[in-house]
Amino acid sequence: MNDSNNFKAGFVTIMGKPNVGKSTLMNALTGEKLSIISKRAQTTRHRIFGIITTDDHQIVYSDTPGTLDPSYPLHERMMTFVKRSLEDADVILYMVELGEKHQDNTWVEMAKKSGVPVLFVINKVDLNKGSQLTDKITYWKEQLPWVEPIAVSALEKMGLAELEEQILSHLPNHPPYFPEDELTDKSERFITSEIIREKIFMQYKQEIPYSSEVVVSSFKEDEQIIRISAEIYVERNSQKGIIIGKKGEAIKNLGIAARKDLEEFFGKQIHLETMVKVEKDWRNNELKLKRFGY
Ligand SMILES: Nc1nc2c(ncn2[C@@H]2O[C@H](COP(=O)(O)OP(=O)(O)OP(=O)(O)O)[C@@H](O)[C@H]2O)c(=O)[nH]1
Secondary structure: OOOOOOOEEEEEEEEEOOOOOHHHHHHHHHHHHOEOOOHHHHHOOOOEEEEEEOOOEEEEEEEOOOOOOOOOOOHHHHHHHHHHHHHOOOEEEEEEEOOOOOOOOHHHHHHHHOOOOEEEEEEOHHHOOOOHHHHHHHHHHHHOOOOOOEEOEOOOOEOHHHHHHHHHHHOOEOOOOOOHHHHHHHHHHHHHHHHHHHHHHHHOOOOHHHHOEEEEEEEEEOOOEEEEEEEEEEOOHHHHHHHHOHHHHHHHHHHHHHHHHHHHHHOOEEEEEEEEEEOOOHHHOOHHHHHOOO
16 A cells, blocks of 8 residues: 555545435445445444545545434534534535435535535436436526536446546545555444544533544454543643543543443443543644544
8 A cells, every 4th residue: 555645545424315325326436446344334423334445545435423314312412523523524525316406404504614625416317307417407506506516326337437536636645544454443443432532522512522532542352342442632631620520420421421332333342441631732733643543
């Protein structure tokens, strides 16, 4: 794998209503080279569909957690979490299908507000009849003047080269996040840190979640149990105090909530050890590098 300065790597978050063809697109884009991280990875909150690594780039595709389910009970908090996961992306693919009309603009507006480049994708254009597609492109440009629709058919593999080209044009120069040979281990650590990070978002208020980063420093799996050590980084001492809470109550609750989800996810008993560390102004450093332990 080439990790010279010309290597591009980044995260592509896919949003869209159920059934618009997100999974089909993933399969089409990753094709033979698709590296499914693990069956388990498909069920996590921050799902990773696939990673494609070539000589000069690595694209990590994932979808957003529960974005299109308005009945979710912790809606508001999830929105915050989703917002964060959008901000962490390098590119957002906002996918609609040919027949779709503009109904609820919450998600597409949120995608826009995240400041991340949004590629607006119209899928299933193989079903086009007459002027339907050109009409639809005009329609979407009226509805959302800031988008430049890209027409594709995931099923018939139409328009994918252009889409990929556009994705790559937005990816930064960056070494690969996932070394191919360590895919599984890395992904399990990644999923673990995502689950802990989600609990931080649910439990703490205001700027705390945004100032926190989770690094899984050790992940040891035995037959019966997985032993995990995680470091939670905050920016200031005062934040460390808040994370830990009175008599360690808050961090204890965080550990319980995270462990419950981790056990459900990995299907094994989990021993989770957390350490809170202060890393002054880490956000001004290489945020993503830290997260992935580089
Ligand atoms: N005609 C046509 N059908 C497509 C295309 N892409 C996907 N489909 C079909 O649309 C249906 C839904 O596709 P999925 O890829 O499962 O959609 P999804 O967005 O991942 O769905 P969820 O997992 O429910 O969110 C399937 O029957 C696909 O075969 C396309 O480009 N053209």
